[in-house]
Amino acid sequence: xxxxxxxxxxxxxxxxxxxxxxxxxxxxxxxxxxxxxxxxxxxxxxxxxxxxxxxxxxxxxxxxxxxxxxxxxxxxxxxxxxxxxxxxxxxxxxxxxxxxxxxxxxxxxxx
Numbered sequence: 186x187x188x189x190x191x192x193x194x195x196x197x198x199x200x201x202x203x204x205x206x207x208x209x210x211x212x213x214x215x216x217x218x219x220x221x222x223x224x225x226x227x228x229x230x231x232x233x234x235x236x237x238x239x240x241x242x243x244x245x246x247x248x249x250x251x252x253x254x255x256x257x258x259x260x261x262x263x264x265x266x267x268x269x270x271x272x273x274x275x276x277x278x279x280x281x282x283x284x285x286x287x288x289x290x291x292x293x294x295x296x
Contacts, residue, residue, distance in 0.1 A: 197239075197260055197263045197264070198263050198264075198266075198267055201235065201239075201263075201264060201267050202267070205235070205238075206235070206267060206268075206271040207271075209231055209232065209234060209235060209268060209271040209272050209275070210271045210272065210274045210275030211275060212231050212272075212275065213227045213228065213231045213232070213271075213272040213273070213274075213275035213276040213279060214275035214276065214278060214279035215275075215279065216231060216276070216279070217275075217276050217279030217280045217282075217283050218279040218280075218282050218283050218286075221283070223280070224276050224277065224280040227272060227275075227276040227279070227280070228269060228272045228273050228276045229269075229272075231268075231272040231275075231276070232265070232268040232269035232270075232271065232272035232273070233265075233268065233269075234268060235264045235265065235267055235268025235269075235271070236261045236262075236264040236265040236268055238264070239260050239261055239264040240257075240261060243257045243260065243261075
């Protein structure tokens, strides 16, 4: 809904809440457990997708109407808090499960 609504009808953070943040958490979880990505890079890179999406909307809207996004830094901060929180919520259990898997494999004499 964030992309389809006109800017005047948007309300952050409620318009960013939903399946998009669930996808951010799932991607961070998957990157840690299946991709071998460490906790901090997963949180930072995947979490940054949310404020980047907000900026992707701010730039064209701001070029069309320079007064439309006069509070864009606050929008980006709100999106960053949401994005990094969601990615942290996925990356922590993913990293924990990956660590447990490495410990179990090492104790069994595996790779």
